[in-house]
Amino acid sequence: MEGLGVTSVHGTISTGVSDNNYWSGKRIFVTGHTGFKGGWLVAWLQYCGAIVKGYALPPDTDPNLYSALNISSLCQSTFGDVRDKSKLFSEISEFSPEIVFHLAAQPLVRRSYDQPFETFETNVMGTINLLESCRQQSELHTILVITTDKVYQNNELLMPYREDAPLGGHDPYSASKAATEMVVQSWKKSYFDPENRIRVATARAGNIIGGGDWSVDRLIPDCIRAIQTSSCLTIRSPRAIRPWQHVADAINGYLLLAEKMYDNESLLSDTFNFGPSGNDSVSVADVVELVNDHCGQKLLYMFTEDPDAPHEAGLLALDSSKARSLLGWTPRLSAKEAVKVTLDWHDLHDKSPTSQALLDYTIGQIKAR
Template identity: 50%
Template sequence: MVMALFNDFFRGRKVLITGHTGFKGSWLTLWLHRLGADITGISLLPQTQPNLFSLLNIESLCQHHVCDIRDQPALATLINKVKPEIVFHLAAQPLVRASYREPIETFSTNVMGTANLLEALRSSATVKSVVMVTTDKVYQNQEVERPYQEDDRLGGHDPYSASKAASELIIDCYRNSFLAEQGIALASARAGNVIGGGDWSDDRLIPDAIRAWQNKQPLNIRRPESIRPWQHVLEPLFGYMKLAHDLYHQPELSGAFNFGPETSEAATVRHVISTAQQIYSSGDVIWHDVPEGVHEAGLLTLDTTKSHGMLNIRSLWDLNETLKRTINWYSEHENGTTAQALCEADIAAYEALL
């Protein structure tokens, strides 16, 4: 059981999560609550309707604060009041296509929001380990088959990727200049292409598919041959928790970590949607052979050797299991099963494999 694995590490411990109203943040808050953590959440209000935060009643599982991470004085005041030991930073503008429409908001949130949080942590006497979640898109993408390693060059064609690459530089700066000497272990977690029940964001593959098929409309696929390292949401979340746990006891682990499936599990958008279509048992797709819209990376895979070796973690659900659980989550929810029951069942099934 995960309790035994973490030796009850999170029970009663003060944990701060930024972005707890989002898709991944809601799942993480629910899971840490199961582990007995004393959670404080800082975030904007949910950005979609419906949203997992409301369906899971996350507000009842934590001390919920609406705060914009771009407001440095307000953020610092909250952190000084909460006095957390563990920090998970997930708050972000997380969408590539939205970043083209709103580049300044993307940079201010992802770059200055990250800097504001790190600056607030400088005055903390309680924080011991910090996991800053960025993305697998921080690497300067060369469209090559070799998976990216943590020491590869950072970059970003689109505003979202560039903002996250910039935040990695800020994280490294604060670790070396300030936080390491204060005894605060700081790591960045690079993961992306996360799927699972309860995501209703725009311009994400599975949510777009579910919306289209539930409304009896065809799904338009812009870039069917794009390759990504797809993974169930519980995979990186377990990695973040394991990283926070290990950093607490081994601050020398501070640095960047990739989280993703085995390289062989990377797959094209065409394969993912074709498999999802079979599981859903209906739904039309319109494939566009010529890529449409703004630039997006065509080929992206991650080398997860470091997280495998240093954190001793492996992916537990392959792509087929991930898609089966994700599509079934939405189908069962549409048929009346509560989000609470569905999420608890997925977490319990994942924990049983640990």
Template identity: 35%
Template structure:
């Protein structure tokens, strides 16, 4: 990753799971990582790994257009990893306005600031497989139209379309990521299936499953996700104006995820099927052929190996909570 050495890289959402792992990779590569944070959470991977000592932390909010412009200008940003967003489907249902402000307005603010900068050479924007909406045709391929019926899904399809519009209209070096479900150390959203199941296993409690337990997803380890971001930044010459799918190739139901987590932890995890989920798509999986061919990217971790790298982090977190 020599190409990142001494580069000024702006990471939004740096204290989230994905942002913190991207920031860690940048610090290891010798980049000058400028990390956007809204508040200091000592439980986060970012602070747990002392990334605040290896990166420049800047406080701010994506909804503040002036702040985004100031950061990108002041630090002479060359690469932008726009990972920050309101990432929870349920939260988008209860507060769609805040979700659209963070995900849609926030993206426009970052892109506008980049458009007015002469220094920015690469922008990688996080969309999602949810941007495709529900489709009878699977796997999703990048040439399929954007969709979405729920606020979260639409916020990501808007993010996606806006980003590619900036690339095509203004010739900006923008590439878009569409990841499946992501798991790994640092995810503090315990209503998600993987961290929720791990904590249920640690605490010896049953896990509430909001769906019917049969919804199918791909689960990609966060280290593979960080690889995807780095690959796109490095390959922006051939990636600009394009969107890329990234997935694991492993399709699992929610109940299968819980079973595999229990097996990895050496115990059976009980479940309660609530079947109350709204706005969720029954089955989603991605074709990643484009990323493999153009970027040379492929996942390094299957689900079992990924859990081996993930569960110890949550055990340590639980130990700190009890202390």
């Protein structure tokens, strides 16, 4: 591993805008800031000089990115549930944001089978509570709701899904996120138009990986835990193809879209896919082999195909040409590079650096690699 903020992977990731000062001083409200993507977003915004307030449940893993980067020192942090409408409204109103990023969610497919009510209450009603709270904010310009690539009616086709493809959802998580998309469109047309003072959009990204994700039932975190505990990892659906991408690429897209919306480009208040290049989909088995190569063949694993396991998509790909043409966005890292950068981050974390050193490294991965 090279010095802080630099790895052997070639390529750069811009900070999402041509000038970092664009975000300086702007008041940004982020739900889900204690989570993986939310933590990266807060770190990025704080680096750009934004004034950030986070609202989320306490972290649900140990370790977690919130503690590892000392996220509470980077923003005004409040622990709360998006299902608590009165508290959410109070926190948003007190902060009076200009831009809202809504990332709070129950994000796990397999957990949604066990907790369908929690999944729908959090993902659907939580979004309604947010939108209702935002309707009454006088300084608010932009709302970006983060959903997922899994909102599509997935027929396991080779053709990647465009934003206008039919929505669906085989599992409760996917269905809840598809319902969230419909909620956003309904509220947008019913309450935020035609005056369009507050612009609303949704963003759909692929299988996001990166440093600081320790969630259960996610492939790379599961691999890391198996290595650390010298246990054998059972790999479900090794032939499944996923749109793997680095977290910084996805957040780069979120920031670009929010910037354009804020700058009164109302035609961009729409739905956007942010996924890897069309020829860059990698199988679960390929990712496992990349992890094993990185760690010196220390990962013990076995592949299995369980016909009785809960359904998970075998093939899923996104068409991100709209983001490329209208936002100038493109992923900077290939799937293989994203895996390496993720493992580099965890290599450093395992050396018990200070929170500041790990934050510096995280910002370094954002700035240049």
